[in-house]
Amino acid sequence: MTVIASNLGFPRMGSNRDLKKLVEAYWGGKITADALLAGAKALRETHWKLQSKFLTPGYVPSNDFSMYDHALDHAFLFGAVPERYASIPSKVDQYFAMGRGLQRPAEGIDVPAMEMKKWFDTNYHFIVPEFSPKTEFHLHTLKPVDEFLEAKALGIATRPVVLGPVSFLALGKGDKHAPAGFQTLSLLDRLLPVYTSLLNKLEEAGATAVQIDEPILALDQPAELKAVFAKAYAAIRAASPRLSILVASYFGTIGANIDFVADLPIDAIHVDLVRAPGDLDLVLPRIAASATKAISVGVVNGRNIWKNDLAKSVATVQRAVAAVGASRVLVAPSCSLLHSPHSLEAEVKMNPAIKLWMAFAVQKLEEISVIAKAAVDPASVADELAANKAAIEDRKVSPLIHDPAVQAELRNLSPSMFRRTNDFAVREKVQQAKLKLPSFPTTTVGSFPQTKEVRVARQKLKKGELSEAEYDAFIKAEIEKAVRFQEAVGLDMLVHGEFERNDMVEFFGENMRGYVFSQNGWVQSYGSRCVKPPIIFGDVSRPTPMTVETSVYAQSLTAKPMKGMLTGPVTMLQWSFVRDDQPRKDTTFQIALALRKEVADLEAAGLPAIQIDEPAIREGLPLRASEHKEYLDWAVNAFLLSSTGVKDETQIHTHMCYSDFNDIFQSISDLDADCITIENSKSDLKLLSAFEKHGYTRGIGPGLYDIHSPRVPPAAEIKERLEAISKLIDKRLLWVNPDCGLKTRGWAETEAALKNMCDVAKQFRAADVA
Numbered sequence: 001m002t003v004i005a006s007n008l009g010f011p012r013m014g015s016n017r018d019l020k021k022l023v024e025a026y027w028g029g030k031i032t033a034d035a036l037l038a039g040a041k042a043l044r045e046t047h048w049k050l051q052s053k054f055l056t057p058g059y060v061p062s063n064d065f066s067m068y069d070h071a072l073d074h075a076f077l078f079g080a081v082p083e084r085y086a087s088i089p090s091k092v093d094q095y096f097a098m099g100r101g102l103q104r105p106a107e108g109i110d111v112p113a114m115e116m117k118k119w120f121d122t123n124y125h126f127i128v129p130e131f132s133p134k135t136e137f138h139l140h141t142l143k144p145v146d147e148f149l150e151a152k153a154l155g156i157a158t159r160p161v162v163l164g165p166v167s168f169l170a171l172g173k174g175d176k177h178a179p180a181g182f183q184t185l186s187l188l189d190r191l192l193p194v195y196t197s198l199l200n201k202l203e204e205a206g207a208t209a210v211q212i213d214e215p216i217l218a219l220d221q222p223a224e225l226k227a228v229f230a231k232a233y234a235a236i237r238a239a240s241p242r243l244s245i246l247v248a249s250y251f252g253t254i255g256a257n258i259d260f261v262a263d264l265p266i267d268a269i270h271v272d273l274v275r276a277p278g279d280l281d282l283v284l285p286r287i288a289a290s291a292t293k294a295i296s297v298g299v300v301n302g303r304n305i306w307k308n309d310l311a312k313s314v315a316t317v318q319r320a321v322a323a324v325g326a327s328r329v330l331v332a333p334s335c336s337l338l339h340s341p342h343s344l345e346a347e348v349k350m351n352p353a354i355k356l357w358m359a360f361a362v363q364k365l366e367e368i369s370v371i372a373k374a375a376v377d378p379a380s381v382a383d384e385l386a387a388n389k390a391a392i393e394d395r396k397v398s399p400l401i402h403d404p405a406v407q408a409e410l411r412n413l414s415p416s417m418f419r420r421t422n423d424f425a426v427r428e429k430v431q432q433a434k435l436k437l438p439s440f441p442t443t444t445v446g447s448f449p450q451t452k453e454v455r456v457a458r459q460k461l462k463k464g465e466l467s468e469a470e471y472d473a474f475i476k477a478e479i480e481k482a483v484r485f486q487e488a489v490g491l492d493m494l495v496h497g498e499f500e501r502n503d504m505v506e507f508f509g510e511n512m513r514g515y516v517f518s519q520n521g522w523v524q525s526y527g528s529r530c531v532k533p534p535i536i537f538g539d540v541s542r543p544t545p546m547t548v549e550t551s552v553y554a555q556s557l558t559a560k561p562m563k564g565m566l567t568g569p570v571t572m573l574q575w576s577f578v579r580d581d582q583p584r585k586d587t588t589f590q591i592a593l594a595l596r597k598e599v600a601d602l603e604a605a606g607l608p609a610i611q612i613d614e615p616a617i618r619e620g621l622p623l624r625a626s627e628h629k630e631y632l633d634w635a636v637n638a639f640l641l642s643s644t645g646v647k648d649e650t651q652i653h654t655h656m657c658y659s660d661f662n663d664i665f666q667s668i669s670d671l672d673a674d675c676i677t678i679e680n681s682k683s684d685l686k687l688l689s690a691f692e693k694h695g696y697t698r699g700i701g702p703g704l705y706d707i708h709s710p711r712v713p714p715a716a717e718i719k720e721r722l723e724a725i726s727k728l729i730d731k732r733l734l735w736v737n738p739d740c741g742l743k744t745r746g747w748a749e750t751e752a753a754l755k756n757m758c759d760v761a762k763q764f765r766a767a768d769v770a
């Protein structure tokens with residue numbers, strides 16, 4: 001008797017970010033659509049073959065691959081293609097246009113991208129499906145079937161992954177024509193026949209099992225949802241009586257939702273036992289009470305890079321086996337491995353003492369395989385278990401982790417370190433007297449285009465082909481160009497452009513103690529964009545100033561005020577792989593203390609304004625409301641600890657993007673920043689209504705255009721938006737800026753867009769004076 005070794009999803013990018021290179025080559029006109037599709041197919045083949053080495057036949061996932069995003073795939077699959085993309089001739093271009101917009105003036109095509117949002121509490125972004133009461137579904141593609149058959153042709157039996165009908169609708173939104181109060185779930189009756197016909201086609205192709213992802217089960221759910229789930233799964237069961245259906249919940253506890261999930265006519269339930277170890281006791285009795293249902297135990301962390309404590313996981317799996325028998329237990333990662341880097345194998349430069357503690361996606365599959373074997377026959381994997389035990393022990397006692405000086409500083413924090421000396425009303429006057437900014441001041445969020453030249457220069461520095469001095473001179477030249485550009489375009493508060501940064505989190509990690517870096521530990525962030533999260537393994541501190549020289553240089557080039565530019569403590573935490581041997585709060589406070597010193601140094605060096613970005617503060621919000629307060633208290637305090645050690649005259653900015661901030665409005669206000677630039681261009685005016693409703697009184701720069709798309713926003717569009725905003729927000733508080741940093745854009749489109757934006761600001765300023 002064996003326990004099944006399974007996977008819920010594999011990273012799509014490939015060992016060498018192959019997918020990124022492929023799609024970008026296609027977008028750049030360097031390869032044809034056929035070459036793109038062939039390249040993607042080859043990548044899937046590699047991934048299926050790789051996974052087959054570790055997983056039980058039939059439990060390798062398919063349809064987890066995506067050219068851009070899986071939520072977009074499902075909108076496309078079910079024909080939820082908004083009207084504005086309907087006339088784009090090729091399906092490939094139509095798909096990418098929905099993800100990233102498309103501007104082809106010669107063909108009269110100019111469509112913005114659909115909205116992009118954070119995928120639950122991850123740093124992955126999904127495309128928000130758009131619906132209206134008129135939405136009719138049909139199978140616009142047969143991607144899951146095609147990919148199932150593709151694997152089958154290679155001799156690999158897979159379990160297709162499909163986004164659940166309830167999560168698919170619930171994660172979507174009403175389009176701009178949808179009436180107020182439109183409920184996307186009201187489309188369930190229309191979706192189900194199409195959904196079940198897809199499952200039928202999968203069965204016809206030979207599929208015997210499917211994984212239906214319902215991640216919304218990790219959220220607090222209204223009572224009405226029980227009936228929605230019951231209806232959806234009754235229809236699925238009726239249409240596919242023999243298909244084995246696993247419903248997967250992940251990213252948190254399934255909680256009280258188990259009460260209705262346990263009654264669904266399905267064959268297996270997946271639970272995330274890393275985030276919610278208590279779910280075993282919650283779910284196992286329900287599984288045991290049924291004669292045939294199986295439990296998929298998510299014991300290997302899909303969200304972090306530390307080695308699994310195999311002995312602990314084996315004990316967990318054995319409890320499940322004891323309760324329901326080995327044939328009804330599946331070992332799995334806690335969630336899809338999409339959020340893990342590909343393989344540790346590439347990490348030839350990493351400190352071996354620390355690498356010993358880690359597992360990336362491929363190593364996690366190996367762990368799953370060992371756990372499944374050990375649950376029934378530990379002797380068969382005795383060597384693997386012994387080696388794992390030694391590594392886990394080694395990490396626990398390693399002297400590399402602890403820094404007594406950092407720990408002492410953390411014990412000695414005083415209440416005054418969490419507040420500014422005076423209120424904003426006082427600070428505002430002192431700052432305005434110093435900065436003398438016009439009304440509707442213009443600024444940008446920090447980064448300017450990270451061109452190929454900039455990235456190649458950094459690569460050359462790493463390879464030793466450029467000296468430190470040559471690289472510094474190159475970066476200084478880039479900064480000077482950016483400063484002259486900003487002056488010419490008419491911006492009021494300038495930035496240095498962040499050219500020296502590989503990434504806003506990685507850069508700071510590289511300059512702090514307690515971090516280690518992978519060479520190739522890329523994780524998809526959105527579309528073709530990847531990040532290489534730094535790894536926090538020990539106590540964090542800042543040995544020397546990190547940004548002062550660069551910021552001082554940038555300020556020396558201009559009479560206009562320059563913003564120092566830092567990444568905030570919560571974002572540093574949220575976008576790193578974090579140590580799991582102390583509370584996240586303690587790690588965040590250590591980072592905040594390091595940043596507080598940097599802020600003090602920037603002020604002392606003469607920077608009049610300092611921006612501390614916290615784009616990830618909302619993303620860190622626990623999925624369950626009962627845990628919100630505790631998180632928000634420490635997250636706000638960490639920001640205050642990093643930012644409040646300055647004089648009244650120093651203007652503290654912050655920046656947030658990619659999330660709905662309405663529900664943390666009070667916490668945003670509690671950050672007490674003098675100005676917040678906030679993403680808003682694609683999420684209508686709901687957010688600003690919250691600022692209006694709560695009477696926000698500090699500076700605010702709602703993003704005026706979307707920076708994720710190469711599309712240049714016409715001035716009229718920016719103007720219309722600013723007009724709508726200035727009806728909601730007191731114009732004395734308003735700043736004029738894009739949604740987020742411009743690092744992913746080219747210079748030509750940046751120049752055109754910022755010119756339009758600054759022209760609009762000038763028009764508003766003139767009208768204000770008149």
Ligand SMILES: CN1c2c(nc(N)[nH]c2=O)NC[C@@H]1CNc1ccc(C(=O)N[C@@H](CCC(=O)N[C@@H](CCC(=O)N[C@@H](CCC(=O)O)C(=O)O)C(=O)O)C(=O)O)cc1
Pocket residue numbers: 123450452455456458459501502503504505506525526528529530531532575615658743744
């Ligand atoms: C603001 N955002 C960020 C998030 N998370 C972060 N950790 N950082 C963020 O900025 N989450 C929310 C959003 C997501 N947005 C983005 C935006 C842009 C990117 C992005 O551009 N990623 C780059 C990789 C960035 C990087 O670290 N680059 C390195 C290495 C560059 C490289 O690949 N070099 C090549 C050679 C050069 C070349 O040919 O281009 C090589 O080594 O082979 C660097 O600059 O040194 C991306 O390319 O995907 C991510 C998230």
Ligand SMILES: N[C@@H](CCS)C(=O)O
Pocket residue numbers: 445446447498504565613615655657740741742743
């Ligand atoms: N300062 C950063 C913020 C990104 S969220 C940038 O401009 O890229």
Ligand SMILES: [Zn+2]
Pocket residue numbers: 445615655656657739740741
């Ligand atoms: Zn941003």
